[in-house]
Amino acid sequence: MKLILCVTGKIGTGKSTVSKFFKEKGFEYINMDELGKIAFEYEKDKILEVFNTLERNKIRDIVFQDQKMLKKLEKILHPKMLEILEQMTAKENYYAIEAAIKRRLKIKCDFTITVKCSLDTILKRVSERGLSQKDIENILKNQMDILDEGIIINNDGTIKELYEKLEKIYTFIMKSASF
């Protein structure tokens, strides 16, 4: 049997943490940001032509301040990312796909979890990763199409509280999937 669970949500809301829970339950974990990095390697020539650089930090600064440039980057990378995703999910298995822009990528899945938390929590958790408040706000401006979808998880609380919610959601998904 094949089951595809998508974990979506804005930057720093806790998608990786939620996905890790499902990985521990035996799901195969796929991170679309990582597929983006693989696609980037395949499409270096096209990227260099458009951006005159291959430095991810520089490209990040450009695209999250200019939506037209983000569209150009997505047009180069998304087809390859989706091709790799299709290959990776060909077998019967349980998959947890982490994808902030799941809707934009039009990933088909059986269950969706949207992870949410307040802007304050996002800023606090992500700034520890070395991104400035301005960087985070620029990324968030380009994530306005991430809407509440499927099972909604609020992740402003502790990890323990998150895991308690996830155990219930896991039970629900496994029961629903067996029908």
Ligand SMILES: CC(C)(COP(=O)(O)OP(=O)(O)OC[C@H]1O[C@@H](n2cnc3c(N)ncnc32)[C@H](O)[C@@H]1O)[C@@H](O)C(=O)NCCC(=O)NCCS
């Ligand atoms: C712009 C790039 C080069 C910046 O790389 P960098 O290593 O600095 O950052 P990283 O990939 O970790 O992304 C930073 C944050 O932005 C988010 N993000 C990435 N791409 C997008 C996008 N197209 N739209 C909205 N948010 C995005 C990520 O989920 C993450 O939270 C890179 O994000 C990229 O190639 N993006 C385009 C591919 C894509 O759409 N990936 C999203 C998969 S969900």
Ligand SMILES: Nc1ncnc2c1ncn2[C@@H]1O[C@H](COP(=O)(O)OP(=O)(O)OP(=O)(O)O)[C@@H](O)[C@H]1O
């Ligand atoms: N409930 C929580 N309590 C405390 N810290 C948390 C909680 N949930 C997640 N975190 C931490 O917050 C940070 C962001 O979480 P995580 O990496 O899971 O988010 P993400 O949505 O995957 O981020 P990105 O969009 O950048 O991929 C991480 O350092 C994670 O360990």
